[in-house]
Amino acid sequence: MVEPSMLQEYLLRLGDNGLILAQRLAEWSGKAPALEEDMALANVALDLLGQARLWLAYAAEIEGPDASEDTLAYLRDAPAFRNLLLVEQANGNYAETMARQFYFDVWHKLLLSGLARSHDERIAGIAAKAVKEVAYHGERSAGWVIRLGAGTALSHQRMQAAIDDLWPYTGEMFTADALDQALIAAGIACDPAALHAPWLEKVGATLDAAGLTLPAAKWMQSGGKQGRHSERLGYILAEMQFLPRAYPGAAW
Amino acid sequence: MPEWPLWEVFIRSQHGLAHKHVGSLHASDAAMAMQAARNLYTRRAEGVSIWVVETGRIHASSPDDKEILFEPANDKPYRHPTFFPMPDGVKNL
């Protein structure tokens, strides 16, 4: 039996990923390595933010008339956020930003393709729209993994370091907890474990083309989906939420 | 460091129309040029198809050759239908 609160929790997982990653990408505004990249990062951020708003608006409707996409985004503290640890990691250098994006994009596309067949029509509709945007994101980030991996000695070294450093945050994308299991059984959610093989195949092929090595490390960090985050999320929220918190009740 | 090459961008704004030059951008390769063209020139759904061409690959006529290239056509007015006045009453011509 799927309680509304369980569906809401699942929607927060979907929405918070896009929201936090868009927030990270927006930090690049005006500072990207080339003007063309500034435009591209903003496009990806806009797509992710747009998707996040759709997921959060749905989650807010389940919560009740006093909730909205904004109350969910601006008035929850870090432990109530349900995003993956991967998306809250720092931008770092461009290799790190692109490696984070690449890991996420490959997974995101697989996830949304699965959700497009959800028995929940609203979820299926949002996923079907989002998957087209995300296909473009994945092409772009894979392109950069290859350019930097097979670029200069310096870029190769930086891209390999980024691929290695972010690897431990990829594990929780594929583990299903009790909530996932219940929603999978109801035909609402997509089974994350089933995404692992195709994800690994795509990631492996891209790293291969880039002359990069697939990390061998086995230990994976986890907890984002359950609200146990890294220290970084608190700072992201402090910046993102300050206005609505400093002026309670104001409309903008 | 050499600059990323310049690319010219052509957009087909809707089916049935020809691609039209809209501007240029810099990209290290064709895939990046295509993505950048999409980001830069179709932010408001302005297109259904994009061409990108490396600027250096375009051969353009020189303004100095304007007379050689285009003036000869000026003394061939018979190429235009208005050269042939038709008597009143002749239809469908």
Next chain:
Amino acid sequence: MYAQLVDTGETRVRGAEEMSAEEQAFQSRLDAGVKIEPRDWMPDPYRRTLVRQISQHAHSEVVGMLPEGNWITRAPSLKRKAILLAKVQDEGGHGMYLYSAAETLGASRDQMLDDLVAGRAKYSSIFNYPTLTWADIGAIGWLVDGAAIINQIPLCRCSYGPYARAMVRICKEESFHQRQGYDIMLALARGTAAQKAMAQDALNRWWWPAVMMHGPSDEASVHSAQSMQWKIKIHSNDELRQKFIDQTVPQADFLGLTVPDPALKWNEARGHYDIGPIDWDEFYAVIKGNGPCNRDRLKTRAQAWADGAWVREAAAAHAARTAQAAQPDLPQPSATQEP
């Protein structure tokens, strides 16, 4: 106006009798309203002035991303965040359209960007003021983009084809910018007392810098006269400024905000607003690099440009190697470089 004090390199406007035959033919084309295209003959000072004006304009768009960009992560609602992100992205796009136009005159974009970060190029004085509160984002859209549009619409008819075409594209997109700014101000003016105070404070700080955007009175400026003869400047600075003031004051009234000029008064006889004296000392100080944010803005751009060098280099190296693999008879790409 995003290009202020453009030096034409001329000391006076020359009459027809002092021009060469080529220059006379060029001027009569301009006078007849014929557009100049990249490969057409043009006098060197026309080319140099255009490169200077268009690149200043482009730099203004790109530097202009910074004061607003630093509020994207702090926008107070997800809707405002998306709108601001799209707006700042547009500014980058406008910079790129303009650099494109300057490149048709033989300028290199990397060179122009180098000139910017080395402090050799000018950009609009307005972007050297800080964005301290969310209301500043509203004020920039409303006042700064408003002032810019007044300058840019006539430039859609300027004599240089690629510049005119870039301006057409920019103007189409820019009116969204001004409206989103006014929409922010409306929400604040209709909000709590604290929000209204925030809006008034932003108007107090941005009004005079916006009024200065069109540059000093240019009745006596030889550069303006020359640029007008070349049809790359269409109206005088004072005409543009008056138009901006006349259309903006009623908008401030509608918001219930007070324009910070005790001398501001409708002049029935002229059919225009009269304003108090403009502090041109402040304007020249900002232009010379002493505005509150000149150093920060340039430092941020310089840092981004330097930090991105290895990325641009890697992409170029990868492209060269791929091209070489496809056509082995091409010259060898340079070996991978250490930093």
